[in-house]
Amino acid sequence: MTQAARVGWYAAQSAAGRRLAAEVGKTLPPVDPPVIEAPAGVPKRPALLKHVRRLLARDLANVEAGLYPFPRDEPGGLAGLLTRRNLYLKDLPEVVRRRATGAHQEVERDGLARPRYYAQNFHFQTDGWLSDHSAALYETQVETLFLGAAAAMRRQALVPIAEMVRARDQRQLRMLDVATGAGAFLRDVRRAFPRLPVIASDLSEPYLAHARAGRGEPAVAAAAEALPFADGAFDIVTNIYLFHELPPKVRPLVAAELARVLAPEGRLVIVDSLQTGDTPELDGLLELFPQLFHEPYYRSYLTLDMEGVCASVGLELEAAWPAFVSKIFVFRKRMPS
DSSP, rough: HHHHHHHHHHHHHHHHHHHHHHHHHHHSSSOOOOOOOOTTTTOOOHHHHHHHHHHHHHHHHHHHHHHHOOOOOOOTTTHHHHHHHHHHHHHHHHHHHHHHHHHOOOOOOSSSSOOOOGSSSSGGGGGTTSHHHHHHHHHHHHHHHTTOOOOHHTTHHHHHHHHHHHHSGGGGGGGESOOOTTHHHHHHHHHHHHSSSSSEESSSSSHHHHHTTTOOEEEEEEETTTSSTTTTTEEEEESSSOOOGOOTTTHHHHHHHHHHHEEEEEEEEEEEETTTTGGGGGHHHHHHHHHHHTTTTTTHHHHHOHHHHHTTEEEEEEEEEEEEEEEEEEEEOOOOO
């Protein structure tokens, strides 16, 4: 499947989901709906697809430059796509119900010690992060939301890793992926750098099981603010779409842990949401997003000084750039003077 066909698939799935959501909404009991404050300047779909095309052009340029291989077809091929599409549409009515009623505390705790902020129905998704069902659905939900561009946004994190791998034997490097989720980024890392030793960590054991299914890489269930690794244990630390999900008081704790486990001169690569002002024509979309999905900490992230937060724990910003509705940060841990 070409990247253009992939975007077309998920854009069509998004449109089908919107139609289904509208029909489901008509069947729900009368409730006081959440108040949506529509910001000015929310881009329409043609404008969003223009940004997607720019992202895919950059993605292709990175492939042609030899930074990482061309993406593979979807896991399971067409049959896998259809299975995940059906699962997504079957689950969608429950998401619509939660959104309409503001229900975001339906997660059943499993008795394991986890931070209170974690046990929520983020995005109004079924079971939050705490079930096999959620893990199986998550990547399809994300790709549908971002019109098939999520994987290309994540792949931008491979660029600074490729620069390090070119300079050193990848077998001698050590990488940690924090908040690995269902493992989509790990698949790209494995293909691009097959001899790079990688450890994955995440708070969700079901998501970790999904990420490492059939692969056997080391994986550790741990909170990002309390990583069970030695100081300076890794040359590369990556973190995809975590900071906007964290309460403001937790973000500095996570930054400190990421810095602690990073070796001197190592790189921290973060992919997260775009922030206010990065791409002004998308600012309205950023304001709308937390109103449509349960994102309790997102607004505070939009103006977060990531450079300042990381500088306070000894990390120096090397580069930052937007990629559609994501933003990539590259930090280096300098040798102590």
